[in-house]
Amino acid sequence: MGDGLVLRDIHLSSAPPWWPPAPGWWLLAAAILLVLAALVAWRLLRARRRRRLLALFDAELDAAANAAGAVAAMSALLRRAARRRHPSADRLQGAAWLELLDAGRDAPRFAGARGVLLLEGPFQRDADAAAVADLRHAVRERFLEWMEARR
Structure with a gap:
């Protein structure tokens, strides 16, 4: 039995x-990395679009000669933005018109004195x-909501 076979x-x-x-x-x-780069690019484009929309809004209102002109500019900007979501707005x-402005909100923002002033x-x-x-603050928020929303 010990024939020289060594087991290891x-x-x-x-x-x-x-x-x-x-x-x-x-x-x-x-x-x-590709997904992260796409996400960063999307956020940068969205931020740039938001800055351009705010610049447009502020330029239109700053060009108004008086308070009545500013309110008219706000109304025109809101109607332009509303047409993106509601073609007959x-x-x-x-x-x-005021009901459409407050549609989809928890609390109405254009009821009462704001609505009367806008009209x-x-x-x-x-x-x-x-x-x-x-x-102006309420209109600016609604303008951005409608302009940034997907169709």
């Missing part, structure tokens, strides 16, 4: 090195500067 323990191969990773990990890393008048402000000789500034 089984030796396991060593674990594969962690670097360089397998090709699948490289593909996964490239895909993740430029034909709405009075309460129907009648362009035809008034003098408008309260504080009320126009308050209206």
Whole structure:
């Protein structure tokens, strides 16, 4: 029985090195980087579009000669933005127009004094500067919501 056959323990191969990773990990890393780059590009484009919309809004209102002109410019900008979502929005008048402005909101922003100022402000000789500034803030928010929304 002892014919010279020497038995040895089984030796396991060593674990594969962690670097360089397998090709699948490289593909996964490239895909993740591509998605991140696309996300950053999309956010930058969206921010640039928002800045351009705000510049347009502010330029239109700054060009107005008085408070009544500013309210008229706000109304025109809102109607232009509303046509993107509701093609017949430029034909709405009075309460129907104000209802469209507040559609989809939890709390109405154009009911009451703001709505009256928006409807009648362009035809008034003098408008309260504080009320126009308050209206400007509400109109600017709604303008951005409608202009940034997908069709």
